[in-house]
Amino acid sequence: MSEPLLDVRDLDVFLPTRSGPVHVLDGVSFSVDAARTTGLIGESGSGKTMAAMAIIGLLPAGAVTRGQLWWRSEDLLAVSSRRRRQVRGREIAMIFQDPLASLNPGQTVGRQVTEIPRRDGMGRAELARTATHLLDRVGIPDPAQRTGNYPHQFSGGQRQRAMTALALAGQPQLILADEPTTALDVTVQARILDLLRHLRDTEHTAMLLVSHDLRVMAHVADDLVVMYAGRVCERGPAQAVLREPRHPYTKALVASVPAVRARTAIADPLPGSPADPAHRPAGCAFHPRCPLAVLRCRVERPTVREVAPGRWTACHLAEADGLPDAAEVRP
């Protein structure tokens, strides 16, 4: 495999709260390869959105970040804030969850999608052409007319398309998409996912797709990073991870979604509630909900290790050929 486009190494993020800093990302490592879609999945509170915000450098005020964010040959956590800003929009762009809130209600869509070229001093006529072209690329019908519309005159799906056009405007090599379909109707979701897949195939833009929805991942992700309580528990090629999980949490996630596992019609909901990063259990953070947990899981934090080529997992019990059955494990 070639050098990754983005390499996140041992990323720690602390967020300030009333009761002191909370360790929301704890030693997170993963990479995003060029022209591939990497899915970042986990329940709410797993830190997946924080990871995306840390990469683009838009964490809330007061957040403390440690670790390394290798973007090609530079560590984004070590560069100047000026260089950091240059990367935003032009090298790494972001699509936010709620397209209505994320578009400026007081500006035309055309103006918003062409803000980056306008800052570069592009002329009016050229800007108008660029705006039309961008809206056309994301599949908005009648793009020349729509550039003069305001966000409230767009439908939900069109707004997310406009948001995608906005992300494409700076010709980034990597797009971070934070739950891009969550705020949309189910019928519209599939079309936006098709658009994202189409962009990967035609424009070869790498994408980091953040979602809690395994069906979305099964649809578009090439690689998968599974997060739990601010830590990575498993990563590997998406199809392999979904077919043969090497971490009990991934396995439980897959079992909770009937559409992903063809054999079971009935979903098997995950017992218990997600761990709060502010009160992360000792050892493996998943052990209180894990059907396989042994004594070691309660005391020793598992490292992320490669159990099979390309398959990384943070589970003491994982083997090259998979996870043991619950019956085989005696605490």
Next chain:
Amino acid sequence: MMRMIGRRLALGAFVMWGCVTLIFVIVRLAPGDQASVALGPDATADEIAAARTRLGLDEPLVVQYVSYLGRVLRLDFGESYRLGQPAMDAVLSRFPATLQLTVAAMAMAIVAGLILGCLAGGRPNGVVDRVLSSTAISLQSFPTFWVGIMLILVFALHLRALPSAGSGSLSHLVLPAVTLALPQTAIVARLTRSSLAESMQDGYVQTARSKGLTEREVLVGHALKNSLIPVVTIIGIQTGVLLGGSVVVENVFAWPGLGSLIVDSVAARDYAVVQAAALLIAGVVVVLNLLADLTYARLDPRIRVGAGA
């Protein structure tokens, strides 16, 4: 859009009618009337009764009111018995001075208030914000007459840079306008700050940051315009307040404005002048509100489309 303006003007006429009616009643609630005040404490009861008959004050209030409304509709606002000239002429002769003072004060307050509000709101709870917010509260709390006197002491008496009283030149305008502008600046700055601080939390601000804009570009290019609606509202209201004339500032600086005319006319029970002034101020406030509404539509396209539909 035209329909909205028409609706607002009709509503404005209604507001002015209400205002005129209220003032008509209120000035007559005060003890004593034109006849007794004008003739003084030495007048006999017969003299006062004769004057009352001459002025029509012995008619029932309803009759007086109806005939007054009838005259107003014919643009006859009555005579000032005190000044011996048409009441509206007296009011209009004082209005330019008040208008001048208001425009100067509000212009300063808007420019300074917006700049200070942006500095504070761009980084809520930062050092600049804390210093400016506490200064703004102090500015709003100082009594106007005290600020005026202090400015006179420093700039007129001590530095001898500016005239302390009177009107007629630009230098005469500076001190009273600054005195009026200080609390208004504080009001505009505080509102801009809080509205902007709220907008800076909005999603589109995060989007703007994700485009690689600097914080200043994000603030000026995206957050500010969306924070201005409450600021425009307060500017409209405060302009109306100042146009009513500031009695205190006019007294301190001997400024020949509307405020002192109204106070003197109330004291003399010069009903015609008080009513004419109330009518003029109500009309100006109606127009100001209309302007504010039109500005909202410019600031927020959702309002524009909603009104056009």
